[in-house]
Amino acid sequence: MPSTIVRNATILTMNDGLEIIEGAVGVRDGRIISVGPEPGGAWDQVIDAGGAYLLPGFIQTHIHLCQTLFRGFADDMPLLAWLKRCVWPMEAAHTPATLRASVRLASAELLLSGTTTVLTMETVHDTDVVFETLVETGLRAVVGKCMMDSDGEVPRRLRENTLASIDESLAIKKRWDGAENGRLRAAFAPRFAVSCSRELLE
Incomplete structure (x- = not known):
């Protein structure tokens, strides 16, 4: 270096x-x-x-790099309606390629505005793609794989088995926590009470 x-x-x-x-x-x-x-x-x-x-550098403590491509859709909606009608279906539609593009765009915007560190909760799938892209962009980040296992209104592709969600989060932590000389960290990220079972939260 x-x-x-x-x-x-x-x-x-x-x-x-x-x-x-x-x-x-x-x-x-x-x-x-x-x-x-x-x-x-x-x-x-x-x-x-x-x-x-x-x-x-500035520190952004609440962001979702995976949502950059659909920022601005239905901002006037109440939170739960916005999540159920807009955010969750769009997150479910992500492919590794669109997720990579979203993280690259977000990283560029953040770095150009002086933000060098983020705490981000991503979507349910392809968290490795997020980490791989952050290796390229140079942004310092604490990244959590979204964990959600209880809401029947969640798109099928985002619904998780409780133990599988925990196991995947543990595997991601093992693969990525402390990567890039400590620049990248992994976190556990249950979405919120509405979409997580008590078992997952405990």
Whole structure:
């Protein structure tokens, strides 16, 4: 992984004193190693910020990367009607290709707006596709496979067996938690009480 120095920056440190300092930020092996006066040594990449502001990336704590392609449909509907008539049928219609496109688009929008980390609950299937795409995009993420096993109005493709849902989530955690030098994490993501049995939630 190349080392990078961003020099000539106005740094919003977000430290306890909320200091704003003029200086440089050095990154080696994907980790920030210095903030302040420019350290010596050779750097693979040198970026002159030209006095621009440099601050930590924003964190989005509630998002569904899988829903990016159908954002804006029926936003004026009550939550349950919106889920049952719009979101769940569209999630059920996802293919690996459309899911990959949705995650790529969401990642680009987030990164271009300064968001570098997300907590995302995805759809029921193809969570590996989400992780594989995040490997490419560079976004830091905690990803949960959606777990839902109890609502009869859920499209058939999204209905899960309780134990199978738990087993799949455990397998995803084993495959992906801590991947990409800790940039990607796996979480358990029961959708909500309306679509989850007591057994699943417990």
